[in-house]
Amino acid sequence: TLFSNKKKKRKKICYIFFIVVNEFCERFSYYGMRAVLVLYFRYFLLWDDDLATSIYHAFVALCYLTPILGAIIADSWLGKFKTIIYLSIVYAIGQVTMAISTIHDITDANRDGTPDNFTFHIALSMLGLILIALGTGGIKPCVAAFGGDQFQEHQSRQLNTFFSVFYLCINAGSLLSTLITPLKSVASTLMVFIAGSGMYVKTDPEGNIMWSVCKCIGFAIKNRFRHRSSSYPKREHWMDWANEKYDKLLIAQIKMVLKVLFLYIPLPMFWTLFDQKGSRWTLQATTMSGDFVSILISTVNPILILTLVPIMDRLIFPLIQKCGLNFSPLKRMTVGMLFAAMAFVSAALVQIEIDKTLPNFPSSSESQLKVVNTYSTTLNVTISPNEHLLIESFGSSADYVTFDHQDITVSLNTNPVITKAFSLIKGGRQTLIIPSDPTVMYLKEDVKSKPREGKNAIRFVNGYTADLNITNLDSIEPSATTNYTLVNQGKRDFVLRHGEQWCEFSRKFGFGASYTFLIPSTVFSDDCESITEVEDMKPNSVHMALQIPQYFLITTGEVMFSVTGLQFSYSQAPKNMKSVLQAGWLCTNAVGNIIVLIVAELGKLPKQWAEYLLFASLLVAVSIIFSIMAYFYTYIDPAEIEAQVRKEQGLEPEEMEKETLEMEEKDEDQKNEQGVKQTKI
């Protein structure tokens, strides 16, 4: 017995391996593609930030809505195994479609590096994304439930370990996806999964279960309405009004599922906060300094998961249990929510620090102006009605001057005095450029927010007497100013050229600054030494390391909330509705994403830290509601309830046999475990 049990255990580890590796490959592909999706929208399809972010969140939401479809197909028709295979093929076709949509040569007839027919690329990429959402969402609830199906009812400890390992694989896939291309992994997902085919425990679909569930619920509601008069005796549960027509077992199963789904109502709020890691927190990072921006953002969450899941599972949870505390799944989920709320309090505190260092940007009714003087002498600049600035040659005003009106008149103390009227941009920042010929002074629009991704915005004013060529920029005419170019942090070299003459200058950049470089007429004679730098926006000074606590808190919350939720959804579902409940669980994530979308559309509170605190307070309120709901929830053993109902109905011999077999197996396992313990002693 000992030998055969060891063999069985090894076999189980082997096919669980195939399932978790399958999940690893699938998540690797999904996160790999997701990581570059916004960049593809921004720089290939040339969408603006808002559209790119909205379509991105809509795609993520769709990925978490399609599980309903996958669950229906699996539980009612194909079974989990075949559903995973078929939808993986859909997924692979989606990835290939998406990959084809990124080949600009297909429509780039004039070979200028940009596609000629954007509609074709947009249509193809949208088709690809829909197929990927169908694939990834469709197989997701099935893989988790299929993994769970490999365990028997008495193996709850092993089942919990499975879900932890499953989550580790998700995050290992997500982590590695940032390093390797995603396409290859779709094929490997399928191959790995099919390789284990002969070993899995495959439960058969039990007819169109979702349709039966809907009909049964519909009948219960109709029947209840028909018997609304007080002369009819009340029933214990409203679903009992389906007793007249439907099987008691189906009614009992629906009651179990509805009980859990009701409990899920407050859960999307957790995901609303969680999903802002990729939007608001990423934006926050762009206003901070530190040279690990992209690495931090894309890898800190999976790295922490890979560390925290084993610590929680092997150390923290057993320790809590040893202290005699009952840390039930629903309590863990509530604590998880509170951790996420604390993460947002931490984000708010970081934001307050950042705000102290941010420039004072104009409000929507204000305009800001700075003056740059490339004239040969110091100038006295008067801006009507009462602004007086003294600006050295090749210097600038100390900071922006804010106006609550747009029409201004500028006078220079030249001989004769030069006066010119300008109209400023409402809500904008501009620089008044005074060139070597001040009569042609002009306004140039400045950046009015921190440059993206911690980059630096730079531009040049040509004070030289002829056209100049600067590395990577178009040629600049005398007295003209270039548009801003974004440069990364670190040392950058620029070569200035006019005919045979050239000189080189270098600058070291930090994060998120903006500069205007003033090129004097002597630029070639002093080997670029005389180029002066005007700081339009200071570099970021709050270090990104300050974001680590918020990432740590939200990931701790995720381990408590998400891993537990996954296990809970499986353990509380009747056998024929495991995937449906997994889909319900994933839908909470979809709703969370949709809330993020709505919040992004509605706009922000004037102060970002206040928005973070608002979200934290909302989640605390929701977690209180959830803890009250959880207090009234009684954990069930779906198999036990099903057996009881069957017993009440009179068991069929076939089922009885199956159950006896399972009991025998359970006894065998227990005896064996005792045997192993005794041998150890």
Ligand SMILES: C[C@H](N)C(=O)N[C@@H](CC(=O)O)C(=O)O
């Ligand atoms: C990468 C995340 N830490 C993660 O584990 N995500 C899970 C849960 C979810 O987002 O639904 C996943 O991708 O399955």
